[in-house]
Amino acid sequence: MAKSNRNNLPNLLDADHFRSLEWIEKANAPVLAIGKDYGSGLIVPLHSHSRTQLWWARSGVVLVYTPGGRWMIPPGHALLIPAGMEHSAEMVSDVRMHSIYIAPVVENRAQRPLVLEISPLVGSLIDELVRVENEVSSERREHLIKDLLLEEIPRLAERPLGLPFPRDRRLATLCRQFLEAPSASANIDDWAARMGISRRSFTRLFRQETGVSFGTWRQQACIFASLPRIADGEPITTVALDAGYDNVAAFTTMFRRMLGAPPSLYLGSRQA
Known part of the structure; x- marks a missing residue:
C-alpha cells in the first residue's frame, strides 16, 4: 500500500496544482496570495495563467523554464512572470513559496520575466496577505495592504538571474x-x-x-x-x-x- 501511495504522489501534486490554477482564474479579487511548501526535486508542470505572477522564494532555490530562457529564484528574490506566459518549474531544494497573482487591470509592468530582489517591506506585505487569506481580516486593511504592495513592486531592484x-x-x-x-x-x-x-x-x-x-x-x-x-x-x-x-x-x-x-x-x- 505504501508503494502505491508513493507512485500516486506526483498525480496528487498535479491535481492540487491545477485546482489552485482554477481558483486563480475564477477569483474576482484584483490581487490574490498563495503560500505553499514544495519538496526538493518536485517538478511543476507547464502551465500559464491570465494574471501576472510574483513568485517569491521565501526559502530555497527554484529554477523556472520559459520559452525564452531559464530563470533562477534564490531565497529573498521573486520572479515576475507575465500573464499568459507558459512556464514550468523545478525545485532545486526544499522551497517555501509565497505567490502573488495580479489581475491585468492593475498591473502593466511585466512584458518579460524579471528576477526582483524582495525588500523587507514587500516581504512583510506578502507574508501578511498570505496570512489573511486563511484568517478573518478587515476588508479595508486588506485593501490597504494590496494597494501598498502594488505601489512597491515597481520599486524592486532587478537582478540578472535570467539566463536567455x-x-x-x-x-x-x-x-x-x-x-x-x-x-x-x-x-x-x-x-x-x-x-x-x-x-x-x-x-x-x-x-x-x-x-x-x-x-x-x-x-x-x-x-x-x-x-x-x-x-x-x-x-x-x-x-x-x-x-x-x-x-x-x-x-x-x-x-x-x-x-x-x-x-x-x-x-x-x-x-x-
Whole structure:
C-alpha cells in the first residue's frame, strides 16, 4: 500500500496544482496570495495563467523554464512572470513559496520575466496577505495592504538571474553543456570552432539568439550554475575553482557585482 501511495504522489501534486490554477482564474479579487511548501526535486508542470505572477522564494532555490530562457529564484528574490506566459518549474531544494497573482487591470509592468530582489517591506506585505487569506481580516486593511504592495513592486531592484537560451539547436547544446560544467575561461574561439563557423559569425549568431554578448552570458551562467551548490552548503572555494575562476576573490567580486553581496553571506542573509 505504501508503494502505491508513493507512485500516486506526483498525480496528487498535479491535481492540487491545477485546482489552485482554477481558483486563480475564477477569483474576482484584483490581487490574490498563495503560500505553499514544495519538496526538493518536485517538478511543476507547464502551465500559464491570465494574471501576472510574483513568485517569491521565501526559502530555497527554484529554477523556472520559459520559452525564452531559464530563470533562477534564490531565497529573498521573486520572479515576475507575465500573464499568459507558459512556464514550468523545478525545485532545486526544499522551497517555501509565497505567490502573488495580479489581475491585468492593475498591473502593466511585466512584458518579460524579471528576477526582483524582495525588500523587507514587500516581504512583510506578502507574508501578511498570505496570512489573511486563511484568517478573518478587515476588508479595508486588506485593501490597504494590496494597494501598498502594488505601489512597491515597481520599486524592486532587478537582478540578472535570467539566463536567455538560444533556439539554434547546436548553440543550445553548447549552452546546456556549459551549465553542466561552467568555466569562466571559456572563450569565443573554442565555441566557434566546435560549431564550425568563424568567430565573427559566432559572435553575431550568439547575440541574435540570446540578446547578450557571449562574455555577459558566460558570467551570468557561472553565477547561475553556482547558486544551487552554494544553497546545498558546498564550500565557496570548491564552487569558485570548479567554475574556472583562478581564486575565490575573483569569484566573490563577480558574485557581489551581480547580486549585491558576497556568496559567503548571500543565501544565509536572505534566508534569515
